[in-house]
Amino acid sequence: MPVHGTPDLSRRRVLQGAAAGTAALFGAGVATGANAYADAPVLGTYDVVVVGCGAAGMTAALTVAARGLSVVVVEKAPTFGGSAARSGAGIWLPNNSVILAAGVPDTPALAAQYLAAVVGDGSTPARQHAFLSTGPAMLSFVMAHSPCRFKWMDGYSDYYPELPGGMPGGRSIEPDVIDGHILGAELAHLNPAYLPVPAGLVVFSQDYKWINLAAVNAKGTAVAAEAAARGAAAALAGQKPLTMGQSLATGLRAGLMQAGVSVLLNTPLTDLNIVNGRATGVVVTQNGAPGVITARRGVIVGSGGFEHNAAMRAQYQQQPIGTTWSVGAKENTGDGILAGQRAGAALALMDDAWWGPTIPSGDGPYFCLAERTLPGGLIVNQTGHRFVDEAAPYVDVVHTMYRQNATAADIPSWLIIDQNFRDRYVFRDILPTLPFPASWYQNGSVYRDLTLWGLANQIGVSPSTLTNTVAHFNGLAITGKDTDYGRGVSVYDHYYTDPAISPNSCLAPLWLAPFYALKIVPGDLGTKGGMVTDERARVLRADGSVIGGLYAAGNASAAVMGHSYAGAGSTIGPAMTFGYIAGNDI
Template identity: 65%
Template sequence: MVNPRGAAVVLATYDRWVRAVAQGKKPLTMGQALAGALRAGLLQAGVPVWLNTPLIDLRVDSGRVTGVLVSRGGVPTLLKARYGVVVASGGFEHNDGMRDRYQRQPIGTDWTVGASSNTGDGITAGLAAGAEVALMDDSWWGPVIPLPGEPYFCLAERTLPGSVIVNQQGARFVNEAAPYSDVVHVMYDRNAAAPHIPAWMVIDQNYRNRYLFKDLAPTLPFPDAWYGNGALVKSGTIAGLAARMGVPAGALQSTISRFNGFALTGRDLDFRRGDSAYDHYYTDPAVLPNSCLAPLWLPPFYAFKIVPGDLGTKGGLVTDARARVLSPAGAVIPGLYAAGNASAAVMGHSYTGAGATIGPAMTFGYVAANHIADTR
């Protein structure tokens, strides 16, 4: 039964969206809307925001951080901070040297969807000021399809019914609907024993006919460029698809047949896909008996290359409960605070759900500002 109030809200929201677009405005939703509201708050409070002003280093006097040295218009500029500096500069996902030093291979900057300006400058400056770091080996991982021009963070597509992810032996190895960080942790953990990077996500034409993929409406053909760079292969048979993927045909056929049996019964006996409420976040309630599971049966069949991408790195400066940056000995570095992906994530190696990055970033930014105000 449709909730009339909910339907009215959806229609009103859609109407505002259409009117905004007609006026030449760009509506923002989800995380972008949150960031937009924060930016509007800064404007209302008269807080200046300097764009294209990279950090060079922290200013340290007698062990206390007293300012930052930045490059503004190519000119080194010292900004003095009487009460404290909050490092909230993001992670190091676009720093090849740091990724090579701290993280497992294969890794690189081509698979991340993090902001290109996230090159670890704040973390590096914190290290130079004597800070401790932690969780540098980890990221907010997620399966990524290396499409030409830009990697695509594969979220809903891998959890919708009628898709499976297999390794280079043609075997499933993970619950495809699990939290995205967990999926990549498994890829790395098992890659040493047998190749799991890249992996492949296999779908059929029935899946393609039903669901949006990236920004492509159902039934529309995938772009030729996706095939051209090897991110996507296609065949009228499972055996032909396996040949183009470079995996054993018999193993892939066996995997698909077994998965199809699970789809018919509604129980994934191998990886329990669909057993948890989380698994059903991006699924199809019209598919029964389990909205996470549907058989792959309608040719042609498609396989997307899957690599370990991320939304950003997770490691950074170690802080205490007041967001103050700590030294390796656990001592507070006076005048230095950190929040967001420039700090070691409060989530540790886990991922609790949507908002696990922006939530703590906002919280510890708030904590840092209050502590500065209370102790100045």
């Protein structure tokens, strides 16, 4: 990045004073006509400045560079990849070339019908159309301009496959394996995975469904062996094999390197530079000193959500809420959203997040996917009653927790399992029969007892109620029909289940002591509220007018999915697509 001198102390003071004054003026969302940062040191000038080096930001920067414009990416963290790098990197993207080549019978009409049924009025039809019509082109562009390659997640159902246009076989894709050595020394700056793949294995997101069953299922054993074989082959070839979010972030970063795009890590956004109602650059802090990076054509904000900003969560979201329950990147404190709000941006969906039942374990939160779905477990609230289909889409489970918490005390809830469950299935990365970590017991995330009565006493639930609830659940499991909450009615419910269990792969009785209770809280993958944007990813004011030169994508913008969640990858698919749309619009 071109650097135009080193700002002296007096200029820093001018800038700091201007920033304070601008913050006061922008506090009510009213932008000034004058350039509040006119005296700030200019650290560089580009056609486009992208804020955030996650999936949205890197896709946007790659798009801008391919169009022949100069672009820089500024990133608050000392790493690149953001929450995408930490994730399984499922990407929900109807009608893309990967799923069509795999024979998925998708059509634009089916996808539009399904998305409209899922989202309703949670986002505008124009934005939904922009996502669906542009997503396939975005993916083809990314594959043409980076080493990213993708594979269909065969059988990972849309989350509501019974709705019109829903696909029981799924529309989600995930990154193929990539050699991390392609980045050279830059690989050291990759944001680590939320759950690292076990050493010596090459594991895809789709593999976990079967690896969870490796102790009791022949296909599970075969998939685990295949993961080990892939790892051995990569080691022999001297490769650093990366999958899931690590692969996606690496591939996009490699594309930026090939395009000559500068990425400035450790460079947090302080504010947007707004002149006469238009975004003309960003104010950042670099090496402890503030300065302006000028954007001739526009600023694209892809800085993530506000999941780690306790004040914002307290202001906008239901209680109880915890920043320590989120698996989103720790740097996501809403900086881009707040800067946009000061510039006059309207905000929406701030009360919502990409929720999921989460165990607040002693070594970090665990976003509970398969374990709440596998047969032999149920979730109860503080009264000892079931209250939800445990295998439902994770966002729906948490929405139910919050909706009923005021009257039914659903937070925290408890996942109740028995020793038979522990003997059969992997739990997180804990192999069958092995004990839960001591830290989980120490911080109250898990309890264990030889009887349900004793377990109930430990977690503060009525012993008689819990005993009766489990007995009733066991009766439902034997019949295979959950007449209370419909667990197993949807195709989606059966994805993370045990095909050896009949008549309903979601349901099995609890009968073998000891019994376990694992604390469940409303965690998330990140927040989904942010700046309101149109179908061109332009940021809008409350009156619907456009803030010139300002774009947003990913979790810094209000999600096109509204309050719902169409399928695996409904975060990353739209994030990349609207990053691409923003770059092309500029």
